[in-house]
Amino acid sequence: MTGHTGFLGFPEKLPDGQKPRLVIFGAPYGTEYQGKDSSGYATAAAKIRAAVAEDAALIENWDFDLGGPLFNGQVPSCVDTGDLPTRVRNDEGNRELIAAKTREILSAGAVPIMIGGDDSTPIPFFAGFAESDPVWILQIDAHIDWREELHGGERFGYSSPMRRASEMAHVAGIVQVGMRGLGSARIQEVEDARRYGAKIVTAREIHAQGIDSAIRHIPQGARIVITLDCDGLDPSIMPGVVAPTPGGLSYTQVIELIEAAAARGRIAGFDLVEFHTPSDIANLTALTAARILVNAIGQILRQA
Template sequence: MKLSDMLGAGAAETFLELPKGDLAKLGAKIALIGADGCTPYASVGFYCAGGPAAIRNGATDYGAILSHMNFDLGGPVFPNDVVAVDCGDLPVDPGDAAGNRALLKGAVSQVLDQGAVPVLIGGDDSLPIPMLQAFEGRGRKLTILQIDAHIDWRNEVQGENWGLSSTMRRASEMGHVERIIQVGQRGMGSARASEVEDAVKWGVEFVSGREVARDGIGRALSLVPEGADVVICLDCDALDPAVMPAVIGRTAGGLSYNQVLDLVAGVQGKARIAAFDMVEFVPSQDIGGQGALTAAQLLTAVLGLIARQV
């Protein structure tokens, strides 16, 4: 028995039973796009395959009650008419990383061309690279807020320069990215001391998971300039595994649901969310669907926050 059984929700063809979107003609201000992966490492492949579908399934409780009060937002998810569409999953190919990057960049470019906000769900953490590339030449300087247990500053891993451990390194090389704020890092991962030094030298501001636990999110939000165009890159492993077990490497000391939501809400309150991604959801690691429920609840609130700025 699920809440959706009682409330009359249907199967999750789209997230929140949103209208299906056509990238060529959105007719909406927010476009949700899924992708199972982008640039995989040979050793693991598309280990997040099925992530977008799992997140959609996690929201089945909400589809029939979308107009009800959402207490995470203080009102219905969408304050007026529906302003979001779900464009489904892109046909990515584990054997064609370059083609995947071109496909993702093209899809996000179509969304931006129509003045809408792209929201990506996936899928490994290499997805944000082509999403960020799509902003090139648009006259917009970006602030990136990365919320992640890892810093993703490796130049290469296993001979691959465009993989999930290199996302922020590649972002730092883009001329339209002027600021990177990284929140939530903890434990150990692919980063070595030299990568941290490179990031600090570039100008990255780090707010560790321990700092957030001790002092809250205030300093992180203070680093976001008023009125900035902000791309929020959320890796599911930023969240504590108690509420988000569906990740490849569970690490204690993660951010709470409310800390992540307050970060996004804080950005929306002082700046503009130009794009958002939620990546690194690993369905095979989920426990009793808990991760999918957390991801869906959070993504629902994020869509509501973006809807309030467009």
């Protein structure tokens, strides 16, 4: 995609000879939600970019979430390459586009940040790390996403990302944070996740015990891919989701999880998905998502 307005005004590429440390891209479609209209996710990246557009002139200002300006005195080294040309009912092609883009960014020595897109898009994003060193996945979500299949055989759709991740040899471990309520999983799926060794940390545990109840499960020095489903946060601050569930994480808890992950190991990738734009209220989800991405970028840039 050309001619788009990059997140925080980031360019599509840097001047010749300069290599980005971080590359953002959008992934509007993954694997089709059979019987459902996925078009509500397709404009998520554009809405998030628009929500933070006015801040593009302020990136040298003090950011109280980060304890200093976004780039922390460093040369700006972020690009936003726009949205991939994914399309409805091109499931396998969409997955390959996402995985290939992720591999391309990693091979250039940069950190990929993907803005989804529906809940199936993390599967090829994770797959794109296959040629790099092992990663741990830190999932922030209301649901554990361990379904084997949906709709009579679809294995790469929504509700299956963490099941598919568990089958990837380069995924060293999984920590799942924010689960709550009915509908998050069937009994067999919880048992399968635990048998694999996934650490499931409920939203109640985070509220009662703090973020260390999740971060402690990740080994020191690990390479970490953070995958954030918008319904992991409470719907009072992120209403733009299909399955709003009360009791979710707060904005502060999420940015503290991101900061703690950067301190625990190294954030190797980040995705934010499941922003259903027709369900948003007063642009609140777009704004909150944009601010979370700013925090993720700031923490990644502060990594040694």
